[in-house]
Amino acid sequence: MQTRRTSPASELRWFAVGIGMSTGVVGFCANAVVLAVLLKARRQFGSCSVNIFIVNQSLMDLLACFFVAVTMILLVTARSEYSGAVRVSE
Secondary structure (H helix, E strand, C coil), rough: CCCCCCCCCHHHHHHHHHHHHHHHHHHHHHHHHHHHHHHHHHHHHHHHHHHHHHHHHHHHHHHHHHHHHHHHHHCCCCCCCCCCCCCCCC
16 A cells, blocks of 8 residues: 655645635634724724724734735635746737
């Protein structure tokens, strides 16, 4: 019986994808909760400059986590291939 061995590079790639997906999904959910709480508090207590700054920061982090998760999905499905070379059309 033959066993199939994977290369260390392949295992490291899957580990990196797992960490990236975890970071993206957990960060997205956590920032969505923060935004919901701050928007609800805004309706009750009004807005101040600190809350506006936190909402802005949380929204940027939410979008960054979303794009990290999407990038990891595209990496796993092999829809985003980067050759490392810049091609200039003539």
